[in-house]
Amino acid sequence: MNSDHYHRIWKTVQSVPSGKVASYGQIADLAGLPGRARLVGKALGYVPDNMQVPWYRIxxxxxxxxxxxxxxxxxxxxxxxxxxxxVVLNHRVKLAQFQWQPDLAELLFKLEY
DNA sequence: ACCTTGACATTGG
DNA sequence: GCCAATGCCAAGG
Structure with missing residues (x-):
């Protein structure tokens, strides 16, 4: 296992603003881990108690x-x-209305790696 | 090293 | 939109 990857995933999820949502694959890409959407799900299952991570927006x-x-x-x-x-209807959210679009601030965040 | 298990994604019917 | 088949990849046995 690679806790460094987990940490990056948690930090990336923290950048998703209230009122917006993102997909597992989107988070993986932004965290610099393309193709590892499943790892995002796993990481969200191990969020440290001391850390505030909006796992539910994924x-x-x-x-x-x-x-x-x-x-x-x-x-x-x-x-x-x-x-x-x-809005959640039939176990789903309409991404067209709520999906998060990372802006320049997020790109800077990404460059820190 | 081999096999199984997922909080996944994409494609084709 | 639903379902099944594939591809994917890290973790844990």
Whole structure:
């Protein structure tokens, strides 16, 4: 395992603003780990308690919640998204309206590696 | 080293 | 849009 990768993933997720969402693959790319979307999911399962990471803003590439519909995790995630006025219908978010578009500030963030 | 397991993504029907 | 097949890649046995 590579905790350096995990750390980069957590930091990248922290850059997703409230009210916006991103996909696992998008986070992997921005973290400098193209092709490793699955690693993002794994990293979000090991977020340190002391760190504040908006894991719930990360969705599948088609906007669907990754957890099984009806599961406790899914219900909690949907609740948190709705607190940020993100609309969740049929277990999915309309990316066209809520997907995060990294700006120049984020590009600078990326250059730090 | 081999096999299995995912909070994934893309493509084709 | 749903489903199945593939490709993918790090972790853990």
């Amino acid at each position: 969705l599948r590439s088609d906007g669907k919640i990754a957890f099984p519909a009806g599961s406790e995790d899914a219900v909690r995630q949907i609740g948190l998204l709705q607190q940020e006025d993100i």
